[in-house]
Amino acid sequence: xxxxxxxxDFLESIERRAFKQTAYAVRDDHAALDIVQDxxxxxxxxxxxxxxxxxxxxxxxxxxxxxxDYWRRQKVRNLWTTLLSSFxxxxxxxxxxxxxxxIDVEDGSDEPSAQLVRSQTIQLVERALEKLPARQRExxxxxxxxxxxxxETAAVMGCSGGSVKTHCxxxxxxxxxxxxxKV
Amino acid sequence: xxxxxxxxxxxxxxxxxxxxxxxxxxxxQVAHYVVDLLDHHAQxxxxxxxxxxxxxxxxxxxxxxxxxxxxxxxxxxWLGDQIEHHRTMSTAVVVVAMLLAFYAAQHxxxxxxxxxxxAFLLASDLPPEAYADKGFDTWLVSKTD
Numbered sequence: 197x198x199x200x201x202x203x204x205d206f207l208e209s210i211e212r213r214a215f216k217q218t219a220y221a222v223r224d225d226h227a228a229l230d231i232v233q234d235x236x237x238x239x240x241x242x243x244x245x246x247x248x249x250x251x252x253x254x255x256x257x258x259x260x261x262x263x264x265d266y267w268r269r270q271k272v273r274n275l276w277t278t279l280l281s282s283f284x285x286x287x288x289x290x291x292x293x294x295x296x297x298x299i300d301v302e303d304g305s306d307e308p309s310a311q312l313v314r315s316q317t318i319q320l321v322e323r324a325l326e327k328l329p330a331r332q333r334e335x336x337x338x339x340x341x342x343x344x345x346x347x348e349t350a351a352v353m354g355c356s357g358g359s360v361k362t363h364c365x366x367x368x369x370x371x372x373x374x375x376x377x378k379v
Numbered sequence: 380x381x382x383x384x385x386x387x388x389x390x391x392x393x394x395x396x397x398x399x400x401x402x403x404x405x406x407x408q409v410a411h412y413v414v415d416l417l418d419h420h421a422q423x424x425x426x427x428x429x430x431x432x433x434x435x436x437x438x439x440x441x442x443x444x445x446x447x448x449x450x451x452x453x454x455x456x457w458l459g460d461q462i463e464h465h466r467t468m469s470t471a472v473v474v475v476a477m478l479l480a481f482y483a484a485q486h487x488x489x490x491x492x493x494x495x496x497x498a499f500l501l502a503s504d505l506p507p508e509a510y511a512d513k514g515f516d517t518w519l520v521s522k523t524d
Contacts, residue, residue: 200444207436212421215432229428233435240439244446318420321413340410341417365406372409 197245206251207236210342214259217337220325221263231266235259256338256352317375324374328367331355335363336371 198206211232218228235258243254325333331353338349339360346357353360424432509515 198443200440200447203443204436204440207439211432211436212424212429213418215424215428216417216421225428229431229435232432233438236435236439237442240442241446244443314416314419318416321416322420325417336410340414364410368406368410368413371413372406375409375412 198248198251202248203240203244203251206248206255207239210252210255211236213341214255217341218259218263220322220333220337221330222266223326227266231259231262235262238262252342253344253348253352256342256344260334260352320374321371324371328370332363332367332370335360336367339364 214232214235215228218231219225222228222231235255238258239251239255243250243258246254325336328336334353335349338344338352339346344352346360349360350357
């Protein structure tokens with residue numbers, strides 16, 4: 197059974213990647229934060245008795261399922277929003293933005309040109325990732341970013357190992373194409 | 380990060396771009412190039428996002444700490460329950476034993492009473508049937524006369 201300290205260390209090691217991964221999928225930072233928080237709580241409540249070695253796969257599975265729940269809720273909510281949208285104006289225009297949200301936590305790179313190149317490339321990669329079909333993105337992130345094995349990725353995604361390889365290959369080709377177009 | 384590291388980063392970026400241009404990157408290399416970029420970007424979240432993630436993590440860890448404390452006290456309460464249960468059971472056994480002893484004592488004393496009354500009746504002058512016979516009183520009076 198994992199201790200609170202072990203769980204904390206594990207969550208700290210994956211929280212940023214989990215957030216970005218979720219943000220690429222749902223394209224909404226606030227929703228992504230909620231989803232990651234839900235996934236963390238579910239892991240803590242239901243699987244705290246597991247060993248730390250089991251945490252990565254369990255967390256990914258929980259995260260994927262929480263994302264699917266979010267999409268289901270969004271589907272229903274969008275239906276009602278569409279139906280009721282004609283009765284009210286958009287609230288987004290009146291939203292105030294928190295200036296803290298736009299401040300990056302220390303960026304180690306001081307060289308403006310390096311920052312610019314990296315920033316442009318990352319934007320390109322992020323856009324390409326967002327454009328990928330959901331299953332390809334999921335497979336790519338689990339397999340390469342989370343460094344899960346083919347079998348583990350297949351278990352999390354609920355598909356065969358062959359499908360994982362196919363999704364990964366297509367995702368990488370799409371990303372490579374996007375990068376080549378840029379250069 | 381120092382200037383030399385920045386330059387190295389920049390050179391690596393250029394190298395990667397050249398490799399992409401040369402079209403000789405394997406699938407794995409492209410994947411790792413992208414993952415490096417994503418990793419780097421993920422380390423530079425906004426302060427609000429980083430804070431929010433930290434709070435979420437704390438909530439989850441506190442939840443586990445609470446569960447572990449509850450489990451610990453759960454074991455103690457289970458032990459207490461067992462002891463209490465044994466105490467109740469012991470009391471019940473003692474009460475049942477006392478009732479059985481009382482019943483046995485009553486049983487034996489009533490037998491002794493019956494034996495005593497039988498002995499008294501057998502030892503008396505008149506047989507017990509004489510007192511139940513309706514003609515006995517008449518016979519007794521006539522005998523007296």
